[in-house]
Structures are given as C-alpha cells and as structure tokens.
Amino acid sequence: MTAIPAPETLKPPRTSVGVLGWLRQNLFSTWYNALLTIVTLWALYALFRPALAWMLTTARWEVVADNLRLFMVGQYPADQVSRIWLCVYVLGGLAGSSWGTWGARFRTFAVAIGSAGLFLALLPFSLDIRLRWLGLGVAVAAGLVVGRLPWPVWLRRVIIAGWLLYFPLLILLVRGLEGVGAMPRVNTNLWGGLLLTFLLAIVGITFSFPFGVLLALGRRSHLPVIRGFCTLYIEVIRGVPLVSVLYMASIMLPLFLPEQIRVDRVVRAMIGFVLFIAAYVAEDVRGGLQAVPRGQYEAAEALGLSGPLVMGLVVLPQALRAVIPSLVGQFISLFKDTSLVAIVSLFDLLNIGQSVLANPAYLGLHREVYVFLAALYWVFSYAMAYAARRLEVALGVGER
C-alpha cells in the first residue's frame, strides 16, 4: 500500500496577486476593457486638468488664509481663542491616551487627529498658528505616552471620565463664566464659523439620540396616551420642513415662555435641531426595534427579566446596532443642515463664508471660498461615515 503524498501547496500565479494582478483582473482583462480603461483615464485627465491647474496656480487662496480665524471661530474674541485651542488639545490628549490604553480601536482616530495637526502645521500660515497646530500633534503624542505607561487600572477610569466630561467641559470653556477673570463669558452672538457648526451638530446629535430612542419606545408603548402622543409628535415634525422648525424655535419659543425666561439664540437653534432630528431618529430606531424577532423578547421574558431589562439588555442593543447606518446618515445630514441657521442670523461656517465674500477686498473669490468650505464639510462628513463603519465592524462580531 503506497501512501498518497500530500499535494504541495503552490504559490498563486504571479499575475493574480498584488498591484499587477489587480490591474490585470480589473482594468485590462480583455482588449476592449483595456481600451475602455485608457479612454476613461484620458477623459478624466481632460476633465480635471483645468480644475487642477486652477487650484494650484490661478486660485487666490489668501482669502482663506487671511480669514482663517473667522472661518474657524467667527467673531469669537481674539484674546480668548486660546480657550478653543485648549478644547482641541484636550481632545487630542484624550484620543492619544485612549490609543495608548485600548490600542487598535482608537488608533485610526488618534492618528487622524494627530496627523491633521502636523499637516496643518506645515501649511504656510503665520508661525504662531503653525506652532499651535503642532501642539495638537504633541498633545496626541503626549497622550499616547501617558496611556502606554504601566499605570494601574484607574487610569482607564480617568480616561473614560474624561470622555464623558469632555462635552460639558467644551461648553464651559467656550461659553466661559460670568466674573471669572481668566475666562470671561463670551456671548453666543460672537460664536461662529466651524466652532458654531460643530457645537450645533454635537448638541444636536447628543440630545436628539436619547430623545429619539424614547420617542421610538413610546410609539411602541401599550399605553394609548403615550403611543398617541409620540406618533403625533413624530408625524407632525416629519411633516414640516426644518427651516420652519428653526423659525418656530427662534421666533415663537420666546412668545410661549414667560418674560423672565430669555432663551439664548444659539440655544433656541439647538433646541430646534434636537426637536427636528429626534423625530427622524425615532423612526430609524423603530425600524430597528421591529427587526428584532419576537423570540428574543420571549427568551428574555422567560428568564424572568423585567420589561425595562428586556428592552435595555436584549432588544435595544440589537435594534440600535441594526440602525447604525441610517442613524449616521441622519447625523451627517444634520451636520450639513446646520448651515440653515443662517436664516435665524447665526454665523455658522457657510454664513461666515458669505460674509467674507461681501468684503470688497475679496470680491469675486467665490470659487476659492466655496471649494474650501465644501472640502471642510466633506472631510468631517467622511470622518463620521468612516468612524461609523469601524463601529459596525467592531460591533458585528458574532454576526455571520
């Protein structure tokens, strides 16, 4: 009896792997595909050559460089801008130390923030600004070193607490306090630019999410009054445009409230966004709740879990994971819709752009400004989409 020798494992043919293999398989598999590839490449070149040439030679980017502070923080007082920098550094430090402590999960995030700082430090701004951007890279690196040190377990708790407290800290630093010499109060009508856009988006997301989840649960409640109210709320809000909700929040809200209570303009806009987005979040989450099979409720109930535990431990985690893509879509459009606050005369990123263009010194530089703004919006929207994809992968473990 002769043993059959195990067949040797061969390497795949050279042309089927690597860059060469990919090119061959996807772009040059047949003569007409090769032809198509070449024609497409030529068309792309012809199409984008003028745009590229304009960007690198003709465009007068000094309109962006000169007004960078306006774009970033609007009319925020120049002598207080260091508070905003502090917020940025704390974010960098948190990202770095999370990377050091938890490793791969935060690596991309921290690297993105740190390298953004280093990249901006290389651009031809004033030396002062460049050093400040360099500081962001340093903050991430310092956080990384701190995170890597063999600290006891409590360091993790400090970092988690840091993340949880970051949002209140941000608001506190940006707003300041009455009668504190080092950080006097900065009125919200001076907030503007990317800072205002970010604050609107962050507040909108953090508050509309829990509110939306509650609305979704309410809409599925067994109690007719709660169900009726939630359904009515969702359908009314979804039936009107965001602009009208913003107008309502901005103009009508003060009429409803007693005279002693004066709600700030920015806060009114934030309330408008939260009320509006929550209705959409609620519908997304409701879709997720419906996707959880009946058997999951039954199994959890059969174990003796009470209603809130069934929801919180078994149903909601599955429902929310299923709706991450549509929720993120919702939040990305919220981020871009913040530009609508221009109609209640707030100076967000886009509105700042328009006011810069109104300056006679920058007459006719629309293209430069709008290309710059579009790029900014795109970078942050894409970052959100990318982060969401990573989150999906991280949570998708066990799903085959």
Add this chain to the structure above:
Amino acid sequence: MENDAIIICRDVHKWFGNFQALKGISLTVKKGEVIVIFGPSGSGKSTFIRTLNRLEAHQRGQIIIDGIELTHDVRNVEAVRSEIGMVFQSFNLFPHLTVMQNVTLAPIWVRRWPKSRAEAAALKLLERMGIPEQAHKYPGQLSGGQQQRVAIARALAMQPKIMLFDEPTSALDPEMIREVLDAMLWLAREGMTMVVVSHEMGFAREVADRMFFFDGGVIVEEGTPDQIFHQPQQERTKLFLSQVLSPRRSAPMASA
C-alpha cells in the same frame, strides 16, 4: 395527591381572536415528573406550554405554579418566570452576547449574583453540556446542537424548579438531535420537573412518566408511555402514533 403538585391547571381556555386554541385543559404535574406532550401541529400543545410561564395569557381557568397563581399581576408573573426555565424550538439565544454572557445575564440581573459567582456557575453548566470551550464565542459561530445546549444551560443558570421544552429538537439536523437529547436525558435523571413538547418518541419511552396526546385544543388521551405505545385507547392516538413511528422517519433512540 395535590400536596407535591408543582403545576396545577384547571379548565384552561385560550382564544386567538375567534379561534379557540385551548378548550379546557386540566392537568397536574408532580415534583420531579417528566411529562411529554405530543400531537399534530395546530393541536394547541405549544400554546399550552407557553401559558405555563404566561408567554401566552390564558383567558379562563386557573394555572398555579408552585403555589403562585398566574394572573395579570406582573410581579407574580416575573417571580414564576424566574423559577421556570424554557427552551425554544429556534434557540432564541441573544446574538449580540457571547455564550458566557447569554448564560450569566439572568443570574446577574434578576438574581443579583456577583459576576464571578454567575460565571463560575455558568462554566460548570457549560461543562455539563459538553461545550466549555465555546464560552467566549458568539451564538452565530456555533452549530445548531451547540446553540440548543447553550440555551439549556442559559435556562438552568437560574436554578429553575421546572423546565419547559417547546419542540427542542425540531429545528436541528438529525446528527445534532442526539447531543441535545442526551442533555435532556441527564436532566430528567437528575430529577428535574420537565414538561416537554416533542415528537421524539424514543426520549418519551425512556424517561417520560406520563404522556399527553393533544388534538384540537383538548387532551385526547393520557397515560404512561407503556399504555400510550402499547394500548392506546383512542383511534386518533393510534393513527397519529402510526404516522410518527412509521419506519420511514426513524430516528430511534438507542436504548440506554
């Protein structure tokens, strides 16, 4: 006789809309008894077992579990449910939790055990089920038979007094039925009170104390496995048994 009765059902009725699923079921189960319920689909056997932990609410009659009557009172229902383990046809494991988390969820949140105690107990159960090495996988990574054994471990983790099995092997490939039945046999021999809806006649013959034949929402016939298999009284029972036991679908238990 009712002194050691742990499940008492008196004249239980259940309607789904206009359709009457249960038409006056009365039966009593004693501590440590193994009951097998069988019957054609739509006979009400699954509905009945689900009324025992009030996954379905009965509309007439009385169900008393270990001295607590099942009523609209939510606290009673939760108290009863934590004393009854249930295993489903489609496993219903929580896909977002690991096997270990599935098994320890209820002990930690309902019984308020510390995590270490719950995990030690869970590991023992998983060992008993022959799958300790799967503890840190997710349900989606296990075979059907392994999933059902995790489901049994999850139910046992609450140290229930009664175990309900609703067609536990019907969704399994033939080669995996055996491993689940072995786990159930072990449990029966440990003296667990069990109510099993199943067509696994080999299992019934081996460990059932009594069998109930359901059809059309009523108990058509009851008896020991001996009586049911060898001297069935009703024509319906005879006919059904001949279909279930026909050699064509033979997955008989090797006699232990």
